[in-house]
Amino acid sequence: MLKQRLFAALIAIPMVLALSWVGGALFSLAVCILGILALHEFYSMCQITGRFTKGCGYFGCLLLLTAAWLGGINWLLAALIFFFLLLNTCWIFLYPFDFKYLAAVLWGQLYIPFLLSFFILLRSLENGFFLLFSAILATWASDSGAYFFGLALGRHKMLPAVSPKKSWEGAIGGLLAAAVVIAVFAPYFSLDRPAGFLLGLFFSLAGQIGDLAESALKRWANKKDSGKFLPGHGGFLDRLDSLLFAVPLAYFVYVFLF
Numbered sequence: 001m002l003k004q005r006l007f008a009a010l011i012a013i014p015m016v017l018a019l020s021w022v023g024g025a026l027f028s029l030a031v032c033i034l035g036i037l038a039l040h041e042f043y044s045m046c047q048i049t050g051r052f053t054k055g056c057g058y059f060g061c062l063l064l065l066t067a068a069w070l071g072g073i074n075w076l077l078a079a080l081i082f083f084f085l086l087l088n089t090c091w092i093f094l095y096p097f098d099f100k101y102l103a104a105v106l107w108g109q110l111y112i113p114f115l116l117s118f119f120i121l122l123r124s125l126e127n128g129f130f131l132l133f134s135a136i137l138a139t140w141a142s143d144s145g146a147y148f149f150g151l152a153l154g155r156h157k158m159l160p161a162v163s164p165k166k167s168w169e170g171a172i173g174g175l176l177a178a179a180v181v182i183a184v185f186a187p188y189f190s191l192d193r194p195a196g197f198l199l200g201l202f203f204s205l206a207g208q209i210g211d212l213a214e215s216a217l218k219r220w221a222n223k224k225d226s227g228k229f230l231p232g233h234g235g236f237l238d239r240l241d242s243l244l245f246a247v248p249l250a251y252f253v254y255v256f257l258f
Contacts, residue, residue, distance in 0.1 A: 149173020
């Protein structure tokens with residue numbers, strides 16, 4: 001399992017860094033593709049099979065991410081409101097269409113495309129590559145720290161009903177690993193080291209909550225992984241779960257505090 005994780009990481013990490021460095025339309029297109037693939041896994045877990053229902057979700061994904069790329073956060077919020085109104089209008093004419101599918105489509109938009117939009121928004125800021133990379137790096141360090149600390153020292157289970165393998169020792173190890181790594185690289189992110197240490201803690205905490213949120217979804221759906229794209233890593237949503245919480249936090253931290 002460890003060899004599979006390392007091999008997949010050696011392929012995925014350079015690709016992510018290259019696309020993030022390039023930015024612009026190519027990066028936004030990659031995020032759109034990733035959003036569609038993650039939504040597909042989400043709908044599979046929620047047992048949504050209707051073409052029209054899934055088509056509405058994919059349309060909403062492209063709408064939100066394109067709005068974020070072209071017009072920033074104001075266009076993103078406008079697109080989200082427009083999609084909500086459009087979806088409810090469709091439900092009126094399709095009544096008695098099961099409301100739970102409507103709710104699942106809307107929840108999927110908030111969970112994946114909306115949060116994923118902050119990858120584009122963060123990258124579009126001045127020095128955006130390094131700001132985005134700080135959140136990604138903190139999340140990678142946190143995941144690695146939690147894995148190895150949990151493997152070596154894990155004794156006390158955190159939330160066994162949600163994620164049986166996660167321990168408090170692993171969670172603390174993840175927090176410390178992210179904090180130390182971001183503190184070391186803080187000058188590249190235009191931060192001093194104490195601020196980098198604190199941001200590493202916050203990004204790690206957000207990422208771990210995101211990981212647990214997706215674990216709860218998988219337990220509810222009775223799935224071990226969201227998909228089978230990367231050996232040892234699961235599906236696209238399995239790789240995004242932490243970042244979906246950490247990157248939006250990073251955006252608001254950098255915009256409002258720095």
